Amino acid sequence: MSLGQTVLSFEKVYAGYARAAILHDVSFRLATGDTLALLGRNGVGKSTLIATIMGAARLQGGAIYLEGKSLAAIPPQRRAAAGLGWVAQERWIFPSLSVRENLAVAARSGKWDTSAVFQLFPELRAREHNMGAHLSGGEQQMLAVARALMLNPRLLLLDEPLEGLAPALAARLMDAIAHVAASGDMSVILVEQHAMQALRFASQALVLDRGRIVFQGQSGELLENDRLLDSLIGLPQR
Numbered sequence: 173m174s175l176g177q178t179v180l181s182f183e184k185v186y187a188g189y190a191r192a193a194i195l196h197d198v199s200f201r202l203a204t205g206d207t208l209a210l211l212g213r214n215g216v217g218k219s220t221l222i223a224t225i226m227g228a229a230r231l232q233g234g235a236i237y238l239e240g241k242s243l244a245a246i247p248p249q250r251r252a253a254a255g256l257g258w259v260a261q262e263r264w265i266f267p268s269l270s271v272r273e274n275l276a277v278a279a280r281s282g283k284w285d286t287s288a289v290f291q292l293f294p295e296l297r298a299r300e301h302n303m304g305a306h307l308s309g310g311e312q313q314m315l316a317v318a319r320a321l322m323l324n325p326r327l328l329l330l331d332e333p334l335e336g337l338a339p340a341l342a343a344r345l346m347d348a349i350a351h352v353a354a355s356g357d358m359s360v361i362l363v364e365q366h367a368m369q370a371l372r373f374a375s376q377a378l379v380l381d382r383g384r385i386v387f388q389g390q391s392g393e394l395l396e397n398d399r400l401l402d403s404l405i406g407l408p409q410r
Contacts, residue, residue, distance in 0.1 A: 177204045179239055179327050179359045180225070186233035187224040193232055194220040196383045202327070202376070205356035209374035209391055210363045213406045217383040218363045219261065222329050226251055226258050239326065253280070257325030261332050263316040267305035271296050274304055274315055275322050282324025289318040292348050310341040317345070321352065328352070331363045342366070346373060367405050371395050379404045 180202040188194035194217045202208055210218050223229035225236065227248025236243040238254060246254050266274050275286055290297035293314045299307060307315065313333060320328060330349065334342040350373055353360050364370035371377060371391040379387035379394075387394070387404055394401045 177239070178202070178237075179204050179206075180361075181237040182234070183237070184234035185224070185231065185236060187220060187229050187231050189220075189229055194229070194383050195224065195380075198234075198380075198383075198385055200378055200385065200388060202359050202361070204326075204359060205353075206376055207353050207360045207374040208362065208376045208378060209367070209370035210361055210378050210380070211367050211370060211405060212380040212386075214365075216380040218380055219331055220383075221380070222258070222260075222331050222361065222363060225327075225329060226256060252278075252323050252325070255326035257320035257323045257328045259313075259316045259320050259328075259330045259333055261335060263312050265304040265307075265312055265315050265319065267303060269304055270301050271304070271307070271315055272300045274319055278319045278322040280322065280324050284321040284324050286322075289321055292321075292351065293318055310337055310345070313337065313341075313345060314348070317349065326358065328358055328360045329363075330360065332365060333362075334364060334366055334369065342369070349373065367401065368395075371401075 178201050182198050182200050185195055185198040186193050198221065210221065212218055220229050224231055231244060272286065275289060279285065295311060296314055296318060299311060304312065304315065317333065333345060337345065346369055352358060362370050362374055371394055374391050377387065377389060377391040377394050378385060
């Protein structure tokens with residue numbers, strides 16, 4: 173982990189939905205500019221961890237801090253303004269708004285403005301007046317990422333952004349995300365089933381199994397150990 177300020181801190185977190193606990197005793201820290209690959213089999217709690225940060229899942233025990241401030245003190249509807257950007261699996265773009273309008277509704281002051289995201293995704297510039305419903309799946313995912321960047325977050329949460337994309341589009345999107353992370357002023361948590369792509373992108377890795385952490389460390393450790401990775405994830409990743 174880098175020596176920068178701690179952006180996100182989980183301390184013995186239990187979380188889930190209603191009375192059902194999905195996460196159990198989860199503790200980790202993420203520093204400014206760090207990138208984290210959040211891995212595991214389907215249904216182990218990866219999306220719940222992201223949803224807990226955003227307030228869509230219920231914190232049942234422990235504490236979560238964003239830049240030293242308890243997230244419990246920040247209502248879910250104010251967490252984007254507090255410095256969180258979320259790209260959910262469902263994308264949640266506005267189908268009846270144009271690309272430019274989708275971006276405008278999320279705009280906050282900072283380096284990521286319409287010009288900057290159009291430079292990152294020239295495909296969106298070419299479609300800026302098209303409605304969200306008229307974009308391809310890949311274009312919708314680019315728009316979802318671009319809209320999150322328009323919030324100028326301190327922490328960007330990406331929940332399986334490559335799902336359903338053709339390999340060329342997935343590579344294009346990962347290149348863009350890597351470019352964003354390379355600036356070092358935004359931390360990124362990437363949930364992804366494509367483990368090798370996630371590990372090549374992220375400096376840190378965290379693997380969940382049944383809602384508990386079963387690996388926490390440098391991504392390189394998993395990249396260099398196929399047997400360990402396969403035992404943790406359950407399927408060969410090459």
